[in-house]
Amino acid sequence: MTPHLVLRVVSKLLIPLIVVFGLYVHFHGDYSPGGGFQAGVIVAAAVILYALIFGIDSAKRAVPTWFVKFMAALGVLLFGGTGVASLILGANFLDYDVLHPDLAHHTGQHIGIILVELGVLSTVFSVMMAIFYAFAGRAPDIPEGEW
């Protein structure tokens, strides 16, 4: 039997729920409080919990550092790309109205906000992870006996 059985089982149960909750917060961002920033922090918290229970090495196997770097840049590009898309469609930068013809329901604004928030989610999640890895990678691992 491995030690910390309760912690392991409970966190394995919780982590998927935390991620789903993060996405829930994200997709409510355009109607209600929430959005990409909070969602990014929540999703990152799930991975950080995983790293705390199963060790930094297995967390780095699940979410490698190259992936973190890639997603951080991708988020910025997604955010800016939404603006560039509206530029190409002939409106001002970040004018989401052109993204969808249904102006009565502001569908274009919804699409634009969700895309932009997706970019924020990706970058915030990645930067949280990068900061965590940077700090966690410096300290020596806690020996088993000291838990």
Next chain:
Amino acid sequence: MEFLASLIPPSLSAHAPAVIVVTPLLMAAVAALMPNGRLGWAVTLISTAFAALLALSLIVDVQSAGVISYAMGGWAPPAGIEFRIDALNAVLLLVIAALGLLSVIYALPSVADEIAEDRQALFYSAFLVCFAGLVGVAITGDAFNMFVFLEISSISTYVLVGMGASHDRRALTAAYNYLVLGTIGATFFVIGVGFLYMATGTLNMADMASRLPDLSDSRVVQAAFAFIIVGLGLKAAMFPLHLWLPNAYAYAPNFVTSFLASTATKVAFYTLVRFLFDVFWPEAPFVAVSFLWVFAILGIVGMIVASVQAVFQDDARRLLAFSSVAQVGYMMLGLGIGTAAGVSAGMLHLVNHAMMKGALFMALGAFAIRFGIRRISDLNGFAQSMPFTSIAFTIAGLSLVGVPMTVGFWSKWYLGVAALENGWWWAVAALILSSLIALAYVARMLAAIWVAEPHHDKAGAIAHARAPWLMLGPLWVLAIANIWFFFQPDFLVSLTNAAAEAALSGATR
């Protein structure tokens, strides 16, 4: 210039205000993903060159249209964020874009020498973010947006300065000091903007300006003014608030120093002009008092004290950094004169100082890459070791003193004329005194380079080296610009006169 600007198609130039900020910002993300420093540099070079083209196209448009206003996201100002370009910030855009492009060309050999290979792409990424932030500060017409861009540029600057740690660990404390003071400055600025928002209910600077004259008795507005001046003064390294600057410039990587010295404090100075003349108005009693008692007096104290401090430095880059503080004093004096001629002279010195300090720091970087020098005594006999770099350094150094045949002369000439028009003979006396002290510290370096006995290698021969072409090119472009604009000052003077006019006409709006 018109030809280069015409390379931008009209469909793009209509969106140039947004694209000039967005391109470096997005390319920063692309640069971060590049596998090595060379590709990161290529991305950086392309995006800064593109931004420079856009800046030219914007200047041409401003000269014909007067004011360009761009509504972000299609939300019309004053509710939405407005990017607003007039003759005042068009000059700034030109300075940032031109100096940014030149320092990026210079960067490749310099960064390859100073930054670890696996960090170079990220380093260029941080530079692009800084570049985007500076352009953003210059271009935005929204006070809170200005704070955001100021922080974007500052935070990436802390990173860039800290990257000097691979050569000298003191870069870390310098960056940390800068971080603490820069954050205090940003906080003061945002508190001031918050007060203004409370008093006027708007964040758009043009809209604020139209509402503020009715509120000149309001304590909130007066407190906002004080907070904003202190906050921006910290960012601009105005004399008693300059403590972060010498170490940050001395220990940052060479490329970062030459870029920052020619752009970062300039942008902060521009924001001061914008707030003093455009958002607030010079006739307000609390603004009028600040011209003489804050900007002129502190400017003069700064340009004398910092120059004297520069004379006693051993580290070549620290010497130039203290000289930068003194030069900010000249600009502040121009601002403090408060007339169109004064502001124009301040702006002219801003442009000229970008050219001379850019060249001086680039030359020091070229010395450093071949011989690893830092101290002035290490410069002994460099006229024989690295003649091309030494000549360019000498030209820029003489320009810093204000010797005729160099552009620095015009800065001081116009400043002196503007001060005399106000009857400020003491300002002219201070100007001359400070120039003499500048002569002393520049002479110290030039004497080491030209007169002192050169270094000999083991065989007794003089060590020879040539800086890489990519470093010599931008260095000489700036050195020649220093001479060229002495003989052709009309271009710069007309730009800065238009800038001063734009700044002062905002006051009567």
